[in-house]
Every structure is written in structure tokens, then in C-alpha cells.
Amino acid sequence: MGELKKIEVIDIPIPHGANVIIGQSHFIKTVEDVYEALVTSVPGIKFGFAFNEASGKRLIRYEGNDEELTNYAINVAQRIGAGHVFVLYIRNAWPINVLNSLKHVQEIVRIYAATGNPLQVIVAETDQGRGIIGVVDGYIPLGVETEADKRERYEFLRKIGYKK
Numbered sequence: 001m002g003e004l005k006k007i008e009v010i011d012i013p014i015p016h017g018a019n020v021i022i023g024q025s026h027f028i029k030t031v032e033d034v035y036e037a038l039v040t041s042v043p044g045i046k047f048g049f050a051f052n053e054a055s056g057k058r059l060i061r062y063e064g065n066d067e068e069l070t071n072y073a074i075n076v077a078q079r080i081g082a083g084h085v086f087v088l089y090i091r092n093a094w095p096i097n098v099l100n101s102l103k104h105v106q107e108i109v110r111i112y113a114a115t116g117n118p119l120q121v122i123v124a125e126t127d128q129g130r131g132i133i134g135v136v137d138g139y140i141p142l143g144v145e146t147e148a149d150k151r152e153r154y155e156f157l158r159k160i161g162y163k164k
Contacts, residue, residue, distance in 0.1 A: 005125045007133070010079050012119040015072060019095050020119060021088040021102065022080075022135065023111040028053055028061050030086065030107040035063045037101040042093040048073040054083025054129075066091065080121055082130040096162075113137050 014020055031051050038047050048070030050062040060077050064070030069089035076087045086108075090098065095114035102108055113119055117138035124133045145153070157163040 002126045002128055005127065008123045008125065009136075010076075010121045010123060012076055012121060013072065014116055014119065015068065015089070018069060018072075018089050018091050019093075019114065019116040020072075020076075021090070021095055021099075021111065021114040022076075022119075022121065022132070023086050023088075023102070024084050024109050024132070025051060025086050025105070025107040026084055026109055027107045030105065031061045031063050033105045033107060034086070034088065034102065037105055038088075038090070038093075038098060039065070041101040042097050045093040045098070046091040047093075048089045049086065050074045050077035051086040052077050052081070052083055058083070080123055080130070080132065082123060082132055085132060 012020060028051065031049065034049050038045055046066040046069060048064035048066055050060050050073035053059050053061055060074055062070055062074050064073065069091065072089045073087045077085065099114055112132055113135040115137050120136040121132055122134045123130050
């Protein structure tokens with residue numbers, strides 16, 4: 001029977017102007033499929049992607065078109081150290097622009113977080129390996145929106161072109 005060795009909280013750095021998406025996939029084909037999904041979703045997107053292979057050579061597989069973001073992705077994937085986890089950093093796009101494309105990548109089984117907010121990943125380690133058990137995305141709510149806050153939200157979404 002497996003034994004829980006430790007639980008660790010990993011702070012995820014977010015470089016200026018970037019967002020991070022962390023998820024889980026099941027096959028090294030993911031690396032090339034995510035590359036294709038990103039470059040066909042948003043012209044001019046900059047990204048770095050890393051995937052922790054869970055068997056065989058157990059390498060951190062990676063792709064990207066931005067060296068800084070690729071290095072961030074590799075570093076965070078290594079710090080998380082959980083099999084089949086992927087880390088994707090993007091610039092010149094928002095998660096909302098690529099999430100549907102990522103969800104259609106056949107190998108992706110889960111998205112844990114897609115954010116530009118402060119992010120922490122909670123990792124459990126057993127005698128077999130490591131796995132993500134959750135994320136902390138942003139901060140604790142400070143209250144409930146008022147009618148003025150609702151109007152502000154409504155106007156903001158239309159101002160930036162996400163609603164008509």
C-alpha cells in the first residue's frame with residue numbers, strides 16, 4: 001500500500017504580461033499537438049510549454065516559440081515534478097483565447113488553472129511519485145458585488161469587446 005510522504009505548496013511565478021495554464025495530459029504527443037493548437041488559435045501568440053513524461057525515459061518534454069516562457073515552463077514543470085503534468089506560459093493572448101483549443105487536444109484530461117493571478121500548486125508526494133491535489137488561484141473574496149459592481153462588470157466586458 002502506498003504511503004503519503006509529504007504535501008508541498010509551490011509558488012508559481014508569473015512573468016510580466018504573461019498567463020500560465022497548468023493541466024494534465026496522458027501522452028508525449030501532447031507536446032506537438034499543443035504547439036499546433038496554440039499557433040493556429042492566436043496569430044502572434046508567444047508561449048513556452050513543458051510536459052512531464054510519466055514513464056519510459058521520464059523526461060520533461062518541451063516546445064515553444066519564446067525562450068523566456070519556455071524556460072519558465074520547464075522550471076515550473078520540474079519543481080512540480082508530477083507525472084503527466086503540463087505547464088504552459090502564454091503572452092500576446094489570454095487563456096480565454098486558447099482554452100477551447102486546448103480542451104480539444106485529445107490527450108489533455110484536465111486543466112487545473114489558467115490565470116495571470118498569483119498561483120500556488122499543492123503537490124502530494126507518495127512513495128510512487130508526485131501529483132497535483134489542487135491549486136490556489138488569486139486571493140480570498142472580500143465581499144459580494146453590489147448593483148454598481150454589476151454595472152461596472154457589464155460595461156467592462158463590452159468595453160474590451162467580449163460582449164456586445
